[in-house]
Amino acid sequence: MRKTPLFENYSRYGARVVDFHGWALPVQFSGILEEHLATRARAGLFDCSHMGEFIIRGAAGIAALDRMVVGDMVNLATGRCRYTALLNDLGGIIDDCVALRLGPEELYLVTNAGPLDAVTAMLDTAIPSVESVYNRTAKLDLQGPQSRQILLDLGLAGAAPLKYWSGTRCEWRGAEIIVARAGYTGELGYELYLPAAMAPEAWDAILAHGVAVPCGLGARDTLRTEMGYPLNGEDVDESRTPLEASMDRFIAWDTEFPGKARLQEMRERGGYPLLTPVASSDRRAPRHGFEVRLNGAVVGAVTSGTFGPSVGRGVALAYLEPGAAAPGTRLTAGPKDMDISVAEAPIHKGGTCRVRLD
Numbered sequence: 594m595r596k597t598p599l600f601e602n603y604s605r606y607g608a609r610v611v612d613f614h615g616w617a618l619p620v621q622f623s624g625i626l627e628e629h630l631a632t633r634a635r636a637g638l639f640d641c642s643h644m645g646e647f648i649i650r651g652a653a654g655i656a657a658l659d660r661m662v663v664g665d666m667v668n669l670a671t672g673r674c675r676y677t678a679l680l681n682d683l684g685g686i687i688d689d690c691v692a693l694r695l696g697p698e699e700l701y702l703v704t705n706a707g708p709l710d711a712v713t714a715m716l717d718t719a720i721p722s723v724e725s726v727y728n729r730t731a732k733l734d735l736q737g738p739q740s741r742q743i744l745l746d747l748g749l750a751g752a753a754p755l756k757y758w759s760g761t762r763c764e765w766r767g768a769e770i771i772v773a774r775a776g777y778t779g780e781l782g783y784e785l786y787l788p789a790a791m792a793p794e795a796w797d798a799i800l801a802h803g804v805a806v807p808c809g810l811g812a813r814d815t816l817r818t819e820m821g822y823p824l825n826g827e828d829v830d831e832s833r834t835p836l837e838a839s840m841d842r843f844i845a846w847d848t849e850f851p852g853k854a855r856l857q858e859m860r861e862r863g864g865y866p867l868l869t870p871v872a873s874s875d876r877r878a879p880r881h882g883f884e885v886r887l888n889g890a891v892v893g894a895v896t897s898g899t900f901g902p903s904v905g906r907g908v909a910l911a912y913l914e915p916g917a918a919a920p921g922t923r924l925t926a927g928p929k930d931m932d933i934s935v936a937e938a939p940i941h942k943g944g945t946c947r948v949r950l951d
Contacts, residue, residue: 684852821938
């Protein structure tokens with residue numbers, strides 16, 4: 594398995610390591626429940642160094658990326674982030690990703706671990722000015738209502754003025770890093786892109802502050818599911834379009850992108866399934882693959898589900914027929930007819946960051 598620059602730090606914090614898309618990553622440290630609740634109340638620190646990072650330079654390079662994704666990259670303002678998706682020729686989602694405009698002719702693209710090799714090959718073929726930097730970059734996500742104060746106490750004053758869904762270069766401890774006010778938890782949070790060699794020092798410094806706890810993939814999953822955020826490979830893949838994945842508000846219809854004609858036809862025709870947040874009536878979680886039924890008729894299937902510690906019940910995402918996807922609709926799921934209902938996103942309403950990926 595591949596290892597992040599923080600692998601040697603894991604054992605000192607009690608990590609239980611698993612294989613995640615070929616990476617040795619912690620699924621938990623002190624425990625999923627404790628890590629989840631600490632992130633909601635104080636702060637949690639996540640090692641996300643398995644993700645991909647690319648720098649695209651020049652107007653021609655940015656325009657080439659623009660033709661590969663559903664979002665408008667050309668007109669993205671400097672300092673702003675944009676959630677988008679790389680598509681195949683049929684409009685299927687190869688990867689959902691985030692772009693940060695660092696300068697007039699410089700874009701920073703962050704991708705997922707699962708399709709990283711395929712995405713790298715795509716970008717290398719289509720964008721001559723792209724540079725992959727993930728082999729020398731570590732990504733730390735500090736999430737939670739006290740995350741800003743922690744960064745300020747540690748001397749990262751450049752994070753203070755950042756608005757949600759924005760980012761910038763900063764100087765910290767003698768190194769140039771990138772900080773984005775973003776995350777996958779629904780809380781106030783920051784993503785730090787550091788030189789790989791700096792990661793162990795930064796990890797220890799943040800945790801020595803005494804407020805944040807180290808968190809693994811388990812808490813990352815429960816936190817994002819409570820917010821209704823999709824997971825690549827589970828909730829979105831090449832068999833699904835941005836319309837089906839409820840990403841329609843991120844589609845720049847006045848730009849060109851792969852599968853545009855198909856998506857326009859889908860939008861006009863309607864009737865396609867929608868990725869929809871659902872919640873159970875008790876602590877049981879709807880699980881991946883569970884059939885979802887309305888009055889006994891199958892209307893969809895669960896793609897990912899877990900127990901939501903902040904809401905005290907099972908939470909999930911499911912593809913549902915549009916007639917079954919209205920908030921409040923009562924449904925059943927799984928072989929034992931678990932009672933579930935369609936929820937409004939986010940399912941957890943108490944986060945300190947209520948704006949979704951805008």
